[in-house]
Amino acid sequence: MWRNVETAPADSILGLTEAFKNDTNPEKVNLGVGVYKDEGGKTPVLQCVKAAEKILLEKEETKSYLPITGDPLYASEVQKLLFGEDSEVVSTGRAVTAHAPGGTGALRVGAELLKKFNPDAKVWISSPTWANHKGVFSAAGFELAEYSYYDAATKSLDFDGMVESLNKVPAGDIVLLHTCCHNPSGVDLNEAQWKNIAEIGKERGWIPFLDFAYQGFGESVESDRCGVVAFAATGVDFFVASSFSKNFGLYNERTGAITVVAPNAEDGAVAMSHLKTSVRVIYSNPPAHGGLVVATILADAELKKQWLQELSGMCDRIKEMRSALVDGLASRGVEGDFSYITSQRGMFSFSGLSDDVVKWLRDNRSIYVVGGGRINLAGLTRANIDYVCDSIAEALKG
Ligand SMILES: Cc1ncc(COP(=O)(O)O)c(C=O)c1O
Numbered sequence: 001m002w003r004n005v006e007t008a009p010a011d012s013i014l015g016l017t018e019a020f021k022n023d024t025n026p027e028k029v030n031l032g033v034g035v036y037k038d039e040g041g042k043t044p045v046l047q048c049v050k051a052a053e054k055i056l057l058e059k060e061e062t063k064s065y066l067p068i069t070g071d072p073l074y075a076s077e078v079q080k081l082l083f084g085e086d087s088e089v090v091s092t093g094r095a096v097t098a099h100a101p102g103g104t105g106a107l108r109v110g111a112e113l114l115k116k117f118n119p120d121a122k123v124w125i126s127s128p129t130w131a132n133h134k135g136v137f138s139a140a141g142f143e144l145a146e147y148s149y150y151d152a153a154t155k156s157l158d159f160d161g162m163v164e165s166l167n168k169v170p171a172g173d174i175v176l177l178h179t180c181c182h183n184p185s186g187v188d189l190n191e192a193q194w195k196n197i198a199e200i201g202k203e204r205g206w207i208p209f210l211d212f213a214y215q216g217f218g219e220s221v222e223s224d225r226c227g228v229v230a231f232a233a234t235g236v237d238f239f240v241a242s243s244f245s246k247n248f249g250l251y252n253e254r255t256g257a258i259t260v261v262a263p264n265a266e267d268g269a270v271a272m273s274h275l276k277t278s279v280r281v282i283y284s285n286p287p288a289h290g291g292l293v294v295a296t297i298l299a300d301a302e303l304k305k306q307w308l309q310e311l312s313g314m315c316d317r318i319k320e321m322r323s324a325l326v327d328g329l330a331s332r333g334v335e336g337d338f339s340y341i342t343s344q345r346g347m348f349s350f351s352g353l354s355d356d357v358v359k360w361l362r363d364n365r366s367i368y369v370v371g372g373g374r375i376n377l378a379g380l381t382r383a384n385i386d387y388v389c390d391s392i393a394e395a396l397k398g
Pocket residue numbers: 034101102103104105130178183211213243244245251255256
């Protein structure tokens with residue numbers, strides 16, 4: 001069967017991790033894959049997760065199937081986190097939520113639903129975007145197009161270009177938006193800009209699909225949701241894919257959610273019925289553990305407080321590393337203004353390093369950066385920052 005089949009290319013980011021693992025240099029640094037690391041270079045299990053797991057282990061009486069859309073408490077807690085406790089979206093019941101296996105699973109389930117009812121739509125993705133967006137929406141059978149987003153010259157948001165492109169998207173097409181901590185650029189919209197984009201969406205009649213993989217990694221869980229709130233205020237139909245891989249550190253538990261927001265509860269119920277049929281034929285029902293952990297934490301005031309503290313601890317550490325990198329390069333006399341690194345948000349930065357420099361760093365210093373220069377700031381620690389700054393300075397001066 002496989003004799004005449006060409007080997008598929010390795011995933012570019014996960015392939016980099018494989019090369020990093022095989023590197024024997026004790027000073028190696030992985031600034032590639034988007035996983036949070038603590039000061040010791042480890043991806044920790046959060047203390048609130050450990051506490052919730054203890055409760056669950058004691059309480060667990062069965063491993064029978066969950067409902068197709070997952071645990072109902074999980075869905076209701078996810079909605080409160082997404083829209084805010086007092087949101088009319090939650091009280092009117094016009095949003096429906098299903099537990100999906102990770103943010104990727106949520107994107108795929110949403111894509112399946114859209115393909116069913118909007119088969120001729122195009123999906124508009126930001127230029128640039130997370131590589132797997134292209135994979136997921138192409139696999140669901142969509143044609144892709146790009147809207148302007150990142151201005152490489154100013155290393156900031158090209159808001160005028162974005163507005164211009166989104167004003168041309170036809171009604172019924174789908175626009176995929178990064179709600180915060182844009183991957184790969186780290187460049188986000190502010191609240192006023194989100195309101196502007198939401199109004200354009202409403203006027204033009206395109207369908208917003210918000211990818212929310214980093215809630216709380218930008219500023220806070222509240223301010224990071226301003227894009228979601230802006231679309232909710234317009235009353236249009238839209239989709240949200242949540243991921244709890246990063247903000248709860250639940251990477252391997254595949255914990256995410258697909259939320260469909262409709263103009264009213266009746267429409268929401270219809271959406272939910274089709275969400276169920278989509279899920280049933282893909283994975284039938286979700287894995288339980290991660291969703292139960294998240295629901296246990298969010299429904300318990302003390303555990304939620306602990307989670308928010310741990311989350312802001314991760315966020316603050318990344319901000320500290322952003323400043324340390326900028327200061328470190330300046331103190332080594334590297335030419336150029338790198339201050340944009342401190343205004344970008346989340347785990348990533350488009351560092352501006354050329355592919356030649358990226359290759360040099362990997363070949364000569366065992367520092368792994370994704371092609372295109374995307375750096376995961378969480379890979380930096382106080383222990384390796386000098387090594388990384390020395391190496392970048394040497395590469396740039398050379
Ligand atoms: C923008 C974006 N969306 C979705 C995901 C998928 O998250 P998950 O690992 O939960 O599938 C990621 C993960 O890196 C991401 O960066």
